[in-house]
Amino acid sequence: MKAFDLSQKVALVTGGNGGIGLGIARGLAKAGAAVAVAGRNRQKLSAATAELEGLGATALAVACDVTDAAAVAAMVEETQARLGGPDILVNNAGTNIRKRPEDLAAAEWQQVMDANLTSAFLCAKACYPIMKQAGGGKILNNGSMLSIFGAPWSPAYGASKGGLVQLTRSLAAAWAADNIQVNCILPGWIDTDLTRRARREVDGLNDHVLKRTPAARWGRPEDFEGLAAFFAGPASDFVTGAALPVDGGFSISL
Numbered sequence: 001m002k003a004f005d006l007s008q009k010v011a012l013v014t015g016g017n018g019g020i021g022l023g024i025a026r027g028l029a030k031a032g033a034a035v036a037v038a039g040r041n042r043q044k045l046s047a048a049t050a051e052l053e054g055l056g057a058t059a060l061a062v063a064c065d066v067t068d069a070a071a072v073a074a075m076v077e078e079t080q081a082r083l084g085g086p087d088i089l090v091n092n093a094g095t096n097i098r099k100r101p102e103d104l105a106a107a108e109w110q111q112v113m114d115a116n117l118t119s120a121f122l123c124a125k126a127c128y129p130i131m132k133q134a135g136g137g138k139i140l141n142n143g144s145m146l147s148i149f150g151a152p153w154s155p156a157y158g159a160s161k162g163g164l165v166q167l168t169r170s171l172a173a174a175w176a177a178d179n180i181q182v183n184c185i186l187p188g189w190i191d192t193d194l195t196r197r198a199r200r201e202v203d204g205l206n207d208h209v210l211k212r213t214p215a216a217r218w219g220r221p222e223d224f225e226g227l228a229a230f231f232a233g234p235a236s237d238f239v240t241g242a243a244l245p246v247d248g249g250f251s252i253s254l
Contacts (some may be wrong), residue, residue: 003235007032010085011232012076014066014123015093017044019192020142022051023221024090027228029057033088036060036079058083066093066119076126087134088232089127091120092142094160096194098201101155109156116160117167124171128180136179140231141168143184145247153202161186165243172241181240183231188247190219215248 011028015021016037025035029052037048037059045061052059060082064075079086094116097108120141131137144161146154168184175182189195189209195218199205210216227246230236245251 004031004229004233006088006229006233009033009087009232010036010079010083011088011090012036012038012062012079012086012123012127013090013092014038014064014119015142016090017041017048017061019194020187020190020221020224021090021092022048023224024092024140024142024228025052026055026222027225028088028090028232029055029059030225031229031233032057033232034058034060034083034085036062036083036086038062038064038066038075039093040065066123067114069122072119072122072126076123076130080130085134086127086130086137088138088140089123089131090140090142090228090232091123091164093119094142096154096157098153098157098198099155100152104156112156113160113163116157117163120164121167124167124182128175128178131180132175132178137181138232138236139171139180139182140228141182141184143168143186143243145186145188145245145251147186147243148245148251168243169241176240181231181236183236183239183241184243185224185227185231186243186245186247186251187224188219188245188250189213190221190223192221209250212253213248213250214253217248219246219248 016025017039049059146158172182
């Protein structure tokens with residue numbers, strides 16, 4: 001279907017070597033895009049690109065610390081030089097430090113902010129002139145349902161993801177005239193390495209999620225494949241500044 005066809009497009013996915021990021025990268029690859037996967041773990045990068053190539057896609061591994069502006073510029077330059085584009089940017093890289101606010105050090109707060117929010121700004125800013133010159137582009141930010149809810153054990157993470165929603169809206173408003181659509185997804189409880197650790201650290205979390213979620217299951221990375229094709233392709237050309245919960249109904253359930 002042409003509205004979801006990403007042939008001849010190049011996508012750059014930060015943190016695309018596992019979890020939701022890899023699920024998004026798979027969706028982009030299946031829709032025909034060449035995909036550059038950026039991250040810090042070279043072993044995971046190699047495994048991710050091998051998997052994408054197994055789907056028939058052109059894939060590139062780029063080692064990068066997305067909290068460093070110079071490294072981000074080099075990442076975008078390498079992607080452009082080796083694949084073209086990028087026409088699509090997915091800001092997925094992020095981290096969390098689970099502590100109550102009174103126990104969270106200022107350096108830990110800044111670490112989460114840099115990884116989750118500042119990195120998205122740096123990557124979007126680096127890709128903007130390329131997308132503008134090409135006549136348009138797509139940016140998808142990976143937020144969280146903690147931009148809607150509050151959690152006592154995640155003050156920095158929630159603040160960073162709430163900020164990411166507002167950054168999404170600001171970029172969407174600023175760059176609409178350049179035919180660049182900027183949107184945000186808000187994943188709920190997804191079965192990844194990050195949330196498996198949360199289940200070990202937060203008593204009763206698994207049972208609570210299953211009871212609260214109308215879909216009665218945890219999400220999976222593959223649940224993001226179709227969304228990726230939608231937000232990255234022509235189907236979403238009149239959608240910008242949106243923040244879409246992807247949570248099996250968790251956020252609408254009492």
